[in-house]
Amino acid sequence: MFLETLTSLDPVASALVERARVRGAYVIWRAQERTCARVLVRSGRVEEIATSVSSGHGIHVVDEHGGVALASRDDFHLEPALTLLDRALEAAAHAHRLGVPPAFLSGLAAERGRLEPPGLDAYARFDPSAAGRRLAELEAEIAGRAPGLTTTLALSTDVDAWRVARSDGADVAWVMPRCVLRFSASSRGAERHTVGAAISGPAPDLLDDAAKIATFLARACAAARLAAALPDAPSHPAGSFPLVIDYALAKGLAHEAFGHASEADGFRSSVLAKDGRFRSGDVVGATHVSIVDEPVAGDHAWQPYSASGVRRDRATIVDRGRLADALTDPWSAPLSGARLTGADRAESFRVAPLPRMSNIRIELQGASAAPGAFEDYGPEEVRDLLAASGVLARHPEVVFLSGYSGGQVNPSTGDFVFNCKAIYTIGPRGIALHKPAIFSGSMFGALHAIREGFGPLLLDAIGTCGKWGQSVPSSGGSHYFLVLDPAPTVRLGGR
Amino acid sequence: MDLAALLRALAATSRDGCFVDAWSVAATEARRLTLGTKDARTGSPHAPLALSESLAARFKIVWSDGRISRGVLDRRQIEEDAPEALAEARVSSYEDPDARLVLGPAAFPEVEVFDPRTDEIAGGSVEPLGPRLAAIRARVAAHGFRTWSGSLQAARATARVVTSEGLDVETLGTSWSWHATFDGEIGTGLSRRAQDDEASFAARLDRAVPAAIALRTDAPKRPGGLVPVLFHPDVVEELFIAALLHNLDGAAVAHGTGAFRREQFEAGAPVLREDLTLRHDPLVPLAAGAYRFTQEGLPARRVTYVSAGRLVSPLLDTKYARRLGLSPTPAPSAIDTVFLEGPAPRPYETALAEAAGGALVLGVLGVHTQDFTSGDFSMSAPQTLALGDGGRLEGRVRSTISGNLFAILRSPGLRLATFPGEHTPGILASCRLDPS
Numbered sequence: 001m002f003l004e005t006l007t008s009l010d011p012v013a014s015a016l017v018e019r020a021r022v023r024g025a026y027v028i029w030r031a032q033e034r035t036c037a038r039v040l041v042r043s044g045r046v047e048e049i050a051t052s053v054s055s056g057h058g059i060h061v062v063d064e065h066g067g068v069a070l071a072s073r074d075d076f077h078l079e080p081a082l083t084l085l086d087r088a089l090e091a092a093a094h095a096h097r098l099g100v101p102p103a104f105l106s107g108l109a110a111e112r113g114r115l116e117p118p119g120l121d122a123y124a125r126f127d128p129s130a131a132g133r134r135l136a137e138l139e140a141e142i143a144g145r146a147p148g149l150t151t152t153l154a155l156s157t158d159v160d161a162w163r164v165a166r167s168d169g170a171d172v173a174w175v176m177p178r179c180v181l182r183f184s185a186s187s188r189g190a191e192r193h194t195v196g197a198a199i200s201g202p203a204p205d206l207l208d209d210a211a212k213i214a215t216f217l218a219r220a221c222a223a224a225r226l227a228a229a230l231p232d233a234p235s236h237p238a239g240s241f242p243l244v245i246d247y248a249l250a251k252g253l254a255h256e257a258f259g260h261a262s263e264a265d266g267f268r269s270s271v272l273a274k275d276g277r278f279r280s281g282d283v284v285g286a287t288h289v290s291i292v293d294e295p296v297a298g299d300h301a302w303q304p305y306s307a308s309g310v311r312r313d314r315a316t317i318v319d320r321g322r323l324a325d326a327l328t329d330p331w332s333a334p335l336s337g338a339r340l341t342g343a344d345r346a347e348s349f350r351v352a353p354l355p356r357m358s359n360i361r362i363e364l365q366g367a368s369a370a371p372g373a374f375e376d377y378g379p380e381e382v383r384d385l386l387a388a389s390g391v392l393a394r395h396p397e398v399v400f401l402s403g404y405s406g407g408q409v410n411p412s413t414g415d416f417v418f419n420c421k422a423i424y425t426i427g428p429r430g431i432a433l434h435k436p437a438i439f440s441g442s443m444f445g446a447l448h449a450i451r452e453g454f455g456p457l458l459l460d461a462i463g464t465c466g467k468w469g470q471s472v473p474s475s476g477g478s479h480y481f482l483v484l485d486p487a488p489t490v491r492l493g494g495r
Numbered sequence: 496m497d498l499a500a501l502l503r504a505l506a507a508t509s510r511d512g513c514f515v516d517a518w519s520v521a522a523t524e525a526r527r528l529t530l531g532t533k534d535a536r537t538g539s540p541h542a543p544l545a546l547s548e549s550l551a552a553r554f555k556i557v558w559s560d561g562r563i564s565r566g567v568l569d570r571r572q573i574e575e576d577a578p579e580a581l582a583e584a585r586v587s588s589y590e591d592p593d594a595r596l597v598l599g600p601a602a603f604p605e606v607e608v609f610d611p612r613t614d615e616i617a618g619g620s621v622e623p624l625g626p627r628l629a630a631i632r633a634r635v636a637a638h639g640f641r642t643w644s645g646s647l648q649a650a651r652a653t654a655r656v657v658t659s660e661g662l663d664v665e666t667l668g669t670s671w672s673w674h675a676t677f678d679g680e681i682g683t684g685l686s687r688r689a690q691d692d693e694a695s696f697a698a699r700l701d702r703a704v705p706a707a708i709a710l711r712t713d714a715p716k717r718p719g720g721l722v723p724v725l726f727h728p729d730v731v732e733e734l735f736i737a738a739l740l741h742n743l744d745g746a747a748v749a750h751g752t753g754a755f756r757r758e759q760f761e762a763g764a765p766v767l768r769e770d771l772t773l774r775h776d777p778l779v780p781l782a783a784g785a786y787r788f789t790q791e792g793l794p795a796r797r798v799t800y801v802s803a804g805r806l807v808s809p810l811l812d813t814k815y816a817r818r819l820g821l822s823p824t825p826a827p828s829a830i831d832t833v834f835l836e837g838p839a840p841r842p843y844e845t846a847l848a849e850a851a852g853g854a855l856v857l858g859v860l861g862v863h864t865q866d867f868t869s870g871d872f873s874m875s876a877p878q879t880l881a882l883g884d885g886g887r888l889e890g891r892v893r894s895t896i897s898g899n900l901f902a903i904l905r906s907p908g909l910r911l912a913t914f915p916g917e918h919t920p921g922i923l924a925s926c927r928l929d930p931s
Contacts, residue, residue: 047591053569053573099539192868353541405864419861468533
């Protein structure tokens, strides 16, 4: 249904490939059609419903001398497309005069396929006005459970359809549906704090999914109560402490600390590479710790093919403490010494794809059980879990970081940061809430510090990853909770 | 820019027994050239020489039953599928009495926003980029930088706003931006409407070099605590000004999700120190944030948000202006038309000397993770230089910084500092800094 326009573009694809062939060039053609909607409800009323459509194509060429250029336009007409190809080839020729070195692709399997996940018909039935009314109902329910706050609910839907064809005959098309329900609460006193929560799904009918809505309400109410409590909470001192992080923060750790540094377009400066080559086999963490990135069906960051038309593989970045796979694309794989994992993604047809993460997770061998749902665990339940497993015998006081609110990394240095929504100290004096503080450190120190995990894998922590001016959906997780021993290179910011 | 098909469709569209009662369209047709460099490889497949052409239109429709539709159309919809797109927009309509205002003709200021040299590059002329790349590469070689990354970009864009109330205004502008980062650590750049000349380009690069070199050496270990911290203008913009603008946003004020309340504007409540002012001037010739009119068709004009430390006006589009009973204000589109002003700024060297024993914070990680509503911040500042006697740069001290933005902006000890080539001042204030 959502590939109709793109699959009707055979004449354009064929003509571009043929003209490139005649001119001795190789082309990767990317066509995209993206339809988004956003419904925003505040204080019981719909404040905005906005829709947007963007479509067009990008022509990524490699000329006979290895010159590379990209040209894009937001329609699919044949004549402008052919003119665009000529402009791209002209630009590729110009590139040589600017000292641009030639680039060459690795050999690729010429895959052909179409992939539309099930459930897309829910988008055809989607009624934004009805969604607005439903959001208002949910807002009222949250206000009933956690009153006295200013709240916002937003539902975003996004159907992102792509087609990629190459000179070697590859031709794949796929649709990535995404839907996110977000909540934020702001306290109303003189000092105001805002705390958010979200769930995601592949279709807007998540508003009618009782289990998903129950999870959403649990998360939203917890966020609302936190927003109310934070103004009176003290700051936590800076330093290195025994830490407990939840699965969303563990996603942040995997994403910021290791994921970005394993993206092969940055291997000339990444700390995970030497002389441009991935340090595969190097020990970077404890032997019970692995980091895996792969597209997960139905997930916020699912992408079955890369933006170069290569099937995306699972990448075991850290395999039981040792570097294994890098996130590579056809341009970077040959130079990096790592196998091709088809990791390139692009925000839109206008930009050059880059190796990016999809759903990234930290897995621990021998993680302990944590019964029930993640939302069942407040700081008291976490304390009980730690006490029962002996963690509190080893560390009489631990610092529990709860909720992820974004992060950043410098892959050149390995410095990473991410922030939490709240800090709880758990120890002999009881449990105390503190204001959030930055968690920073060096990636190697962090991975070696991971001691134990609790609970099953939970991979629904979502976010938006920014890199080189492009934003793409990201996701991931880990076991419900991870325990990190104190490490001098891993620090909590503070007051 | 041909919007004829879209405008015809607006006149003819009806759905569910309702017709289009009022509308506005803000369209932009642009052409852009970008050349990137990643890890010293200019024009690599990940940062290639890229050319793009685009046409998009943001629309608002007020239907005859008072409902509102909003959205963005792409070129295909504008030129070929406008009737279908507008009929579809009716499905997404909603009640919003405050959003019904559509602006009519007005007197628009003349502001210089076009540069023929930049226009030439945006059209595909890459030759002028050669000397810029050579200048960067020369400094990388001369100072032994391991690598560098950056980009050069030029664009031309025609912006047009048309409304059902008779407004039809159009302007042609250009934009030029570049940045270069040395060793993945620290860099410099510029965004303007016009290309900077080669001498200015070189001077800006040269100003960034000493800090990049100083970061190579670790400073002697020092304890954490409350120390004088000089925030670089980049950090001031990214953290302090961004937080203020976030909280000044009309939607945040109207809904109570920001730090400032409606009644505080009425009362002119003091929120910053009494000698600080925050204002916006979109009339600065060739500034990146210069423009003649907003996407709603509001003429550009100067706006003061905070004067003598007291709240004056939020940032207000027509909807939230009506909601709050105030006049709409043109919003900043780039940081170089936003001015944080106060007591006479110290010269850079004087500010360094006054911060002796403290640190110069050149860059921070994690700004987007902060809660701007509370103003509390806790961030990593890996690009921080320790300052010794007389403000001597002692080398890098990786740190975390923490505190409250509003408390700093109200503190009696706050001073402003001039950084050569920067329009935003640095801020010198007492701040918690914990070396890691």
